[in-house]
Amino acid sequence: MTAVAAPGLSSASVREALSEVADPEIPVVSIIDLGMVEQITVGANAIHVVLLPTFVGCPALDVIRSAVETRLLEFDRPLDVRFTYRVPWTSERITPEGREKLRRSGFAPPARARHDAPILVQLSAPVRCPSCGSNRTVLESAFGPTQCRAIYYCAACRQPFEAFKPI
Amino acid sequence: MTVAAIPTIALDGLLRSMADDEFVIGFSDSEWTGIAPILEEDVAMSSLAQDELGHATALFGLLGELLGEDPNAIAYDRQPEHYRHCRLLDHARGDWAMTIARRYLYDSADAVRLDALAGGSWAPLSDLVAKLIREERYHLMHVGVWLNRLAHHDGEARTRLLVALRELRPDAATVFTPLPHEDTLIEAGILEAPMSELERRWRETIGPVFADLDLPMPPAATELDRGRLDHREAFRWLWGEFTSVRRSEPGATW
Numbered sequence: 001m002t003a004v005a006a007p008g009l010s011s012a013s014v015r016e017a018l019s020e021v022a023d024p025e026i027p028v029v030s031i032i033d034l035g036m037v038e039q040i041t042v043g044a045n046a047i048h049v050v051l052l053p054t055f056v057g058c059p060a061l062d063v064i065r066s067a068v069e070t071r072l073l074e075f076d077r078p079l080d081v082r083f084t085y086r087v088p089w090t091s092e093r094i095t096p097e098g099r100e101k102l103r104r105s106g107f108a109p110p111a112r113a114r115h116d117a118p119i120l121v122q123l124s125a126p127v128r129c130p131s132c133g134s135n136r137t138v139l140e141s142a143f144g145p146t147q148c149r150a151i152y153y154c155a156a157c158r159q160p161f162e163a164f165k166p167i
Numbered sequence: 168m169t170v171a172a173i174p175t176i177a178l179d180g181l182l183r184s185m186a187d188d189e190f191v192i193g194f195s196d197s198e199w200t201g202i203a204p205i206l207e208e209d210v211a212m213s214s215l216a217q218d219e220l221g222h223a224t225a226l227f228g229l230l231g232e233l234l235g236e237d238p239n240a241i242a243y244d245r246q247p248e249h250y251r252h253c254r255l256l257d258h259a260r261g262d263w264a265m266t267i268a269r270r271y272l273y274d275s276a277d278a279v280r281l282d283a284l285a286g287g288s289w290a291p292l293s294d295l296v297a298k299l300i301r302e303e304r305y306h307l308m309h310v311g312v313w314l315n316r317l318a319h320h321d322g323e324a325r326t327r328l329l330v331a332l333r334e335l336r337p338d339a340a341t342v343f344t345p346l347p348h349e350d351t352l353i354e355a356g357i358l359e360a361p362m363s364e365l366e367r368r369w370r371e372t373i374g375p376v377f378a379d380l381d382l383p384m385p386p387a388a389t390e391l392d393r394g395r396l397d398h399r400e401a402f403r404w405l406w407g408e409f410t411s412v413r414r415s416e417p418g419a420t421w
Binding site: 053055056057058059084085086088089090115118119120140141142143144145147151165167 | 207210211214215217218219220221222224225290294295297298299301302304305308309312
């Protein structure tokens, strides 16, 4: 992430504010935790925020844009909030704090995304059960209730759980 | 490279073919919502549908920007004969084997097409393509597992798969219908190779898979120049479905 500051308002303050903008589908993590904020530029006349969609078809993009705009209203400057594909979002962008928050709320964080390996190999890598910590888990389906999640089953505590897809 | 440097008509042909492909297969996938054979597949097909409609939205967005038109109007307000998806996607939903056969043929072809667009000179498209490739890998993986499962299962599953592949044979390669002004796209560095070359690469990719599963390879296409025209009755029905709400109140703001 890059940040360019201008006198009077620091991009760090903007970033701090954005760390309170929750993901609409998993509100325990913020858009900062998910690594969706690519660039914050505090210009003389406007605050520019560049965001990365996690999935192209994510239905929450408009909600996220509007939440960002609402949160930044307090800075009383014109806002320019946009999404870009210039940098592809990958699950590697989720911060260590974000991974921990996901785990605590019952979602296994994504396995390491390796773009040279077949998807099935990546999904078959051991995923730790977020409830009991066991590695005796198995992929049930690569597709879950949202585009970014897959469904696993833990043989140790006999619970199904969701994991973020490596992408 | 700026848009101004590339004839709009060439980009229009490319974007329209890709957007319509993703749009139509997305709606076909969504036909399984609520009626798939197992719950996980119901969720999976719905998720695939959501991905594809999202991809179509992004592609229609680029096309809308290029033409200065409303992307929703391009997506919904054309008559069925003006859509430019490939004829492979014109067949009725059919059974599960038909869905898997069609999707495998499409996803494997789409992967080759996307590879030929990645790193292209027009950033709005090549940036999007880089992202699409990451998502489409999941689709190909999923449908590949199903193709294996059906092909290896002697009896009804394999028989139905063979019947589906036979029905799709004439249209199997239509993703690679030559584009209008294809040469312009190649000269501009947007598309890496002509569709005929991409079809060759596709056959190289799926050849070993079909051989391993003892499935008949799709034959070389005939009348490939009409591969995105002459849409079948099944598409007219699907078009009637996916435009029904939009047509119920023309000009409304939704």
